[in-house]
Amino acid sequence: MKKKLIHEPAACAGRMLAIRDTVELLSGKWKIQIIGTLVFENSMKFMELKRNIPGIGAKMLSKELQELEINQLITRTVCDTKPITVEYKITPYGLTLEPIIAELATWGTNHRKHLFSTTASN
Amino acid sequence: MKKKLIHEPAACAGRMLAIRDTVELLSGKWKIQIIGTLVFENSMKFMELKRNIPGIGAKMLSKELQELEINQLITRTVCDTKPITVEYKITPYGLTLEPIIAELATWGTNHRKHLFSTTASN
DNA sequence: GAAACTAGTTTCCATGAAGAAACCCATTGT
DNA sequence: ACAATGGGTTTCTTCATGGAAACTAGTTTC
Numbered sequence: 001m002k003k004k005l006i007h008e009p010a011a012c013a014g015r016m017l018a019i020r021d022t023v024e025l026l027s028g029k030w031k032i033q034i035i036g037t038l039v040f041e042n043s044m045k046f047m048e049l050k051r052n053i054p055g056i057g058a059k060m061l062s063k064e065l066q067e068l069e070i071n072q073l074i075t076r077t078v079c080d081t082k083p084i085t086v087e088y089k090i091t092p093y094g095l096t097l098e099p100i101i102a103e104l105a106t107w108g109t110n111h112r113k114h115l116f117s118t119t120a121s122n
Numbered sequence: 123m124k125k126k127l128i129h130e131p132a133a134c135a136g137r138m139l140a141i142r143d144t145v146e147l148l149s150g151k152w153k154i155q156i157i158g159t160l161v162f163e164n165s166m167k168f169m170e171l172k173r174n175i176p177g178i179g180a181k182m183l184s185k186e187l188q189e190l191e192i193n194q195l196i197t198r199t200v201c202d203t204k205p206i207t208v209e210y211k212i213t214p215y216g217l218t219l220e221p222i223i224a225e226l227a228t229w230g231t232n233h234r235k236h237l238f239s240t241t242a243s244n
Numbered sequence: 245g246a247a248a249c250t251a252g253t254t255t256c257c258a259t260g261a262a263g264a265a266a267c268c269c270a271t272t273g274t
Numbered sequence: 275a276c277a278a279t280g281g282g283t284t285t286c287t288t289c290a291t292g293g294a295a296a297c298t299a300g301t302t303t304c
Contacts, residue, residue, distance in 0.1 A: 012162060016175075018230030019158050019223065025233070029292075036141050040134060046251055053138075057293060062252060083250045083301060093236070100229055101141065103222045108140030111147070114215070151262075168281055179263060184282060205271060205280050247304080254297075261291085267284075274276085 022100070025071055030056055030064045035094065036101050038074060043089035073097065144222070147193055152178055152186045157216065158223045160196060165211035195219065 026032050033053050038044060044052065050061055065088055068074045073094035077087045148154050155175050160166060166174065172183055187210060190196045195216035199209045 014231070015162075015227045016155060016158060018228075018234065019154060019226045020230070021233055022226045022230040023154055032141060032145050033138060036138060040137070047249090058252065059254085059294090060292065063292095078251095081250090083248090084299095086251065096232070097229065100222070100225045103225050104141045104144045105137045106140075107219065107222055108142070108144035109136075110218070111143055112140065169279085172281095177263095180282065181264090181284090182262065185262095200281095203280090205278090206269095208281065245304105247302100249302085250300095252298085255295090256293105258293085259291085261289090263288085264286090265284105266286100268282085269280105271279085273278080 025073075026097075028064055028067070030060055031068060032101070032104070034061075034064055034068065035073065035090070035097055036105070038088065038090040039095060039098050039101050043087055045085050045087055047085075049088065068094075147195075148219075150186055150189070152182055153190060154223070154226070156183075156186055156190065157195065157212070157219055158227070160210065160212040161217060161220050161223050165209055167207050167209055169207075171210065190216075 026035070030053065033056075034049065037049065037052055041052075046061070046065075049065075050056060050058065053061070065074065065076065069076050072091055075089050075091055077089065079085045079087055148157070152175065155178075156171065159171065159174055163174075168183070168187075171187075172178060172180065175183070187196065187198065191198050194213055197211050197213055199211065201207045201209055
């Protein structure tokens with residue numbers, strides 16, 4: 001039986017390409033936060049999102065949402081309410097990002113503890 | 123027994139903070155690629171890294187490596203070879219990023235297939 | 245009629261990220 | 275003497291990111 005080579009050059013290059021692809025799709029200061037929120041809440045209005053993500057401006061939010069919609073990670077639905085509202089919802093495909101978001105969250109949480117324990121000993 | 127509330131506001135905000143922390147630590151065009159390479163290869167020289175990450179310039183590489191070192195994700199060791207070489211190595215702490223890198227890689231790989239199957243039907 | 249709300253778009257501007265190229269230093273090879 | 279190699283740093287310049295504020299537009303409330 002041929003031994004599986006972890007460092008097979010082609011596999012390594014392909015892996016790096018895949019990583020680049022993912023990172024590029026989630027590039028920009030806010031996309032991960034938006035996805036993170038929508039993975040959690042499933043669907044939100046424009047203003048709810050704006051309130052939920054402190055610091056983001058309307059322009060940025062609208063731009064990032066457009067890009068996420070283009071990549072089919074979220075859907076945009078105009079609701080026929082009195083003052084018109086727009087609902088942004090995560091797609092099943094967008095939900096496949098959940099493991100990434102979860103890993104980012106748990107790592108960040110542990111990192112906080114790590115910082116505490118190392119700076120406390122100074 | 124009290125039911126665990128996923129949407130507990132404090133937990134949600136903390137989770138978003140954790141995500142921001144992680145993303146910020148890995149911000150920049152190249153850090154994830156560098157970490158990805160070092161998680162895979164364990165240790166590399168400066169020039170090896172430069173060759174392995176197509177497109178990166180010396181300035182960027184050096185800057186990103188410094189930042190990663192500050193955050194204790196990698197170590198920098200000057201080797202006493204004839205033309206001096208510097209070895210960059212992932213730390214045990216840096217290795218804890220492996221799950222994130224792995225998720226990014228698998229998602230990116232699946233995304234390629236997803237793109238194929240949707241554009242092929244056009 | 246004026247103001248407020250939602251959901252943006254547009255314009256203008258400042259900062260910063262990133263690339264290219266030149267340079268530095270030490271050593272080895274020719 | 276000169277070029278090459280490894281590991282950078284410095285300078286200069288450009289382009290993209292992103293923020294603030296003003297504006298549009300339809301509907302409802304005062």
